[in-house]
Amino acid sequence: MLDTNQIRKEFPIYDERKGLIYLDSASTTQKPQCVIDSVASYYSNYNANVHRALYEIGEKATNEYESVRDKVKDFLNVPDTHEVIFSRSTTESINLVAYSWGMGNLNKDRGVLVSEMEHHSNLVPWQIISEKTSSPLKHISLGKNGMLDLSSIETDFNNVALVALVHQSNVFGTINPVSRITDHAKSRGVLSLIDGAQAVPHFPVDIAALDCDFYVFSGHKIVGPTGVGVLIGRKSILNEMDPFLGGGEMINNVTMDKSTWNEIPWKFEAGTPNIAQVIGLGRAIDYINEIGLKNIQMHENALLEYGIEELSKIDDITLYGSPSDRGAVIPFNVEGVHPHDLAKFLDTDKICIRAGHHCAQPIMNALGISASARASFYLYNDTNDIDKLVKSIKKTANILR
Numbered sequence: 001m002l003d004t005n006q007i008r009k010e011f012p013i014y015d016e017r018k019g020l021i022y023l024d025s026a027s028t029t030q031k032p033q034c035v036i037d038s039v040a041s042y043y044s045n046y047n048a049n050v051h052r053a054l055y056e057i058g059e060k061a062t063n064e065y066e067s068v069r070d071k072v073k074d075f076l077n078v079p080d081t082h083e084v085i086f087s088r089s090t091t092e093s094i095n096l097v098a099y100s101w102g103m104g105n106l107n108k109d110r111g112v113l114v115s116e117m118e119h120h121s122n123l124v125p126w127q128i129i130s131e132k133t134s135s136p137l138k139h140i141s142l143g144k145n146g147m148l149d150l151s152s153i154e155t156d157f158n159n160v161a162l163v164a165l166v167h168q169s170n171v172f173g174t175i176n177p178v179s180r181i182t183d184h185a186k187s188r189g190v191l192s193l194i195d196g197a198q199a200v201p202h203f204p205v206d207i208a209a210l211d212c213d214f215y216v217f218s219g220h221k222i223v224g225p226t227g228v229g230v231l232i233g234r235k236s237i238l239n240e241m242d243p244f245l246g247g248g249e250m251i252n253n254v255t256m257d258k259s260t261w262n263e264i265p266w267k268f269e270a271g272t273p274n275i276a277q278v279i280g281l282g283r284a285i286d287y288i289n290e291i292g293l294k295n296i297q298m299h300e301n302a303l304l305e306y307g308i309e310e311l312s313k314i315d316d317i318t319l320y321g322s323p324s325d326r327g328a329v330i331p332f333n334v335e336g337v338h339p340h341d342l343a344k345f346l347d348t349d350k351i352c353i354r355a356g357h358h359c360a361q362p363i364m365n366a367l368g369i370s371a372s373a374r375a376s377f378y379l380y381n382d383t384n385d386i387d388k389l390v391k392s393i394k395k396t397a398n399i400l401r
Helices: 004-009 033-045 056-076 090-105 124-133 178-187 235-240 275-291 293-311 339-347 361-367 383-400
Strands: 084-087 111-115 137-140 160-166 191-195 214-218 229-233 251-254 259-261 317-319 329-334 354-356 372-376
Touching (some): 033 056, 033 275, 056 084, 084 090, 090 191, 229 235, 275 293, 293 329, 293 383, 339 372
Parallel strands (some): 111 160, 160 191
Antiparallel strands (some): 329 372
16 A cells, blocks of 8 residues: 555645544545645746747746646547647536537437436536537436446437546446447447546546547646646547637637637637646646556555445444445445534544535435435545544444434
8 A cells, every 4th residue: 555654744734734534535635745836836936828928937837838738648648739628627628518519519319418427517517508409418327336227328329419427426436337338429429528537536547548539637636726627629529619718819810800719729728727727737647647546546445445344334324335346435324413414523533524415416316315424535545544434433423313
């Protein structure tokens, strides 16, 4: 396993908040000092707008910003840097595709297929576009084991132009068979969008091998800053799409009558971008590469196995889902204890977990509950964190029941 004592020394929050047990990385991750320093360095040493400046610090800002496209390309094996678009979040990236592609390609005979497992960010935009285009919105059902029911995949794809699917569930940690689904989509002439927000930080993703049409993720879930997301899109499709936002940078020529658009990726990056956040994302990718994604994955797998074993020993606890392939996320409830109350009591022991519907209300509905607690692990967690979590849950249950 990873040397978490050494890793925590690189995350200043663990020095500022002694005894912190952070088990909510599926929501957002803590930031290492090197990432914080990279953001501060931009503002302190070469703060300037990108692409248009002819002076030295402006050129440095542009070079640092654009170099992150190369880092994303190498990190995820993207075929072309022009296929890497920066946004504010996974949510914005999905909305970009929904509006720029969906408005021109969906109709009453060509809809979108999602799953019952989706985060609201990969469901609500398609509901909005479906209503605007009068197109069908279909879904793959969820089983009680936290896995998708693919038994009717042939009919699921009827009258579908795009399938939008989560790579790893933020609730169950389920790692979906996205290659199987994208392969089937291609055989049916259907485009694919994969939500990789919960996947990219935890295991290697190969875009070229996956061969999907769109892939999205966020910086803040991979020890990077908030406010930066990435859309990776197939070049031929991006070239045909209309811009999502209008303004500076995304134009080629502007007259009082009409405008023409910049080439990709800048066609989709209107206005001053999130320069510091993008630079911070680049440093976050460097940091993850230094540790190694495969090392992180093995570390998390060990924590997941230990966490399930130890949590299962608690009286009257329900662990939701048992997917055969999963990441280090455990949703649970304790009988007689509301998950919100549990989370607040755990906080008194400096333990941070998530409680609620996890932006996945259809999953809660499928499980017949309104909310759950959720513990999620990352590279700075160890088995001692899990032991303290179990102890605090038992203590809280004794108090509240």
